[in-house]
Amino acid sequence: MSEPEFNFADALREVAQARNINELALIQAFEESLAQAYTRNVEPDKRIEVHLDPASGELEVLVVREVVEVIEDEHLQISLADALELDSGVELGMEMEFPVDREKFSRIALQAAKQTLTQKMRETERNVVFNEYKDREGQVLTAQVVRSDNKGNWFVELGAGEAILPPREQIPGEKLTPGNRVKIYLKEVRKTPKGPTILASRADERLLDYLLRQEIPEVANGIVEIKAISREAGQRSKVAVFSHNSNVDPIGACIGHRGNRIQAVTGELGRERVDVILWDANLRDFIRNALSPAKVGLIEVLPDRQEATVTVTPDQLSLAIGKGGQNVRLAAKLTGFKIDLRETAAISDLDAAMQQALQDEQEGRDGDVAQSAFDALFKDSKSVAVATPEDIGEQ
Template sequence: MAITSANQLELLQTAEAVAREKMIDPGLVVEAMEESLARAAKSRYGAEMDIRVHIDRKTGRAQFTRVRTVVEEEELENYQAEMTVDQAKQYMADPAIGDTFVEEVPPVEMGRIAAQSAKQVILQKVREAERDRQYEEFKDRAGTIINGQVKREEYGNVIVDVGRGEAILRRNEKIGRESYRPNDRIRCYIKDVRREVRGPQIFLSRTDPQFMAELFKMEVPEIYDGIIEIKAVARDPGSRAKIAVISYDGSIDPVGACVGMRGSRVQAVVNELQGEKIDIIPWNEDIPTFLVNALQPAEVSKVVFDEDAERIEVVVPDEQLSLAIGRRGQNVRLASQLTGLDIDIMTEEEESARRQKEFEERTKLFMDALDLDEFFAQLLVAEGFTNLEEVAYVEQDELLVIDGVDADTALELQTRARENLEAQARKALETARELGAEDSLIDFEGLTPQMVEALAKDGVKTLEDFATCADWELAGGWTTDNGERVKDDGLLEPFDMSLEEAQTLVMTARVLLGWVDPSELDPRVDEDEAAEDDTDATEETGA
């Protein structure tokens, strides 16, 4: 096939037809044709030649040219596409390195194989352009709801026609046992859009918590306008969900606005989610108060919040326990997801038993350590004393408020407590030395003998060993494993060491060992230096 005047205009007509069908720029199709013709020409004139083709956008005429570049003589490798300055003087007046010499060559006769190759190049370019167009169109729509039409179902995954492309709703992203037939209308949440080798992949979801949030945004104008904000969402898809909302207008009730007149707004969302029950909860900055709301419809007697551990203990009446936990733990699980905290639920009877056990343990501690009778030890516990350190180092006035305790008795209690603590320290130090703890660790400021003993039992016997520890290894912490928070026990956690204290101790050890520059620990040093530089610069300017 030769590119003759008879079919020159057909090139442009074909390019426009393909561009319209695939909804891409006609110029991209013409560029693909130019590349395919150039490839065919190279097969005719030689693969080493730099053959280029330009198709006139108005007439459709294809111009074939051969390009040769001027290079240094020692860099000359391809004699068909490159030439030296001396060689270039035959064709150019004053050639320089980097100049190009372009000459037109006759159009090629395209045989069957060349035409097939050209067709493949064009199809490939068109596919790439189509993929780029799809990706650009959908990449900014992630996090929104889209309406589509079911095309087919493959191994439980639903392929959805979303207009200018296809998307996939995976089996685990469907609600319950949803099933769809071809041509069914479907509404989904665009969870992710990825650029992959086989083209842009659009992943849909109907189980994502944000799908429900977007549905409420569509049904509740106040959410769309920003008057009401959805602060948190937790779902058990197809079964139950909790959504926390807050109103920035005191005259608008966020819960009532989301429910709507006679429940019309929330019912529209429920119908879309296959009857999923939805609890709408008012958001509160006070976490315990918010948790009480989140555990509705159960009643809560008391909440104990451990901010460091991000755990919360909830005490409920005995008859409310099953309601607070919910069927298969659903209610407490959703409340935990909503608040981002681990929740321990116990009945009033269980809490009472635990408090009684703690009371007895502390009473026995004071009886054994301070040689007190049971009644006197119970008085100390009742006044809030929990350990020997509190008795030993508290102000005497706090002991004198206890019935029957005078100044001499208070002094005797503190003396006994301190002697007992010193004895424990001596014993811990002996054990630590027996385990191999070195003086560098024993003498390190900030560690008690009991701490050194605990470290030595775990193989931390030198200051170098201690300096290699991570802060969470000492103070403990929490990690998330498969969506569940898991407790990491710290070596010094029994001594109530915080993460900040552990960080300080470890960094101090590294400074003593010369591993860290002390100036790196105090950002104020850099600020002072910067201030001095500014002062010097100002003085120089003034001078």
């Protein structure tokens, strides 16, 4: 075919650049689309090949025919005599390519090719988006809020793709506005018949972990380690930290001067309250710290059952439970232990039992006295709140 009036290669190149698609892959899709459309609408049951020169833009459509001794079907095969006129080296059984007359390009074929190419372009774009963001699962990205739907979902623009923030992954009470830029945790990327679905989250605890690393140098360089996080998005979170340097206070490092570091974190989360507590290898001390700001009493730990029973005096009961049970729920999630809070009014007996337990532990005794005191306290106590590590996910 002669030089085309319209340069398909240049047009496809512009489309590939605009949509971030591989140019050669798009040209191949164009060739396949045109061949399928031409076969279906112009010469059914023929073997058609289409070639587009990326450099010159020259488009060539060929029909492949087999050389036979006698013409059996003028549309499918060509005689040896006619073939020899074109190429002296032709032999029986060989296949030859013959250009198609441009007049045979019908509008129907071109329209069908356009439709097929559009579909292939969409598939290619979807694969590009899937491959780009599948590798970025688990990362925190900055996205632009674009729109919402009547189901309460928000959609954010990531650049090459759009992610969905379903209600369960949003910060309750947070007002998102189209055009605003927010940080999101890229939770999952999966393929669907309608293209890739990118699931984003602002409620995931790993977003909080990222923000802490961004705002606190001691966390970023590993001096302060984040041991555990429990979170009820938009309301309250607990973060357990530990310092690998005895000269660095992990809680002070996270809070910063006049709270400037932790405020930078909470500011990104809609002023969500973040409690920073000290992690401890001793389970009793860790559970005690996790229940702060409440001051609790004696703690009985059953490691094999991942359960802990905690005594609490009436004046500390509301703090230990928290609003709607939030404090004890977060503590259970943070420590990984089911926590059973038990109220006791025997403050003096409780203090004595605690002191005895600490003394027995320090001196390496079996702690029979402390256990007896503990049992005595629980004889008249009652369970007032029970929380498990799974409770947060049910809220």
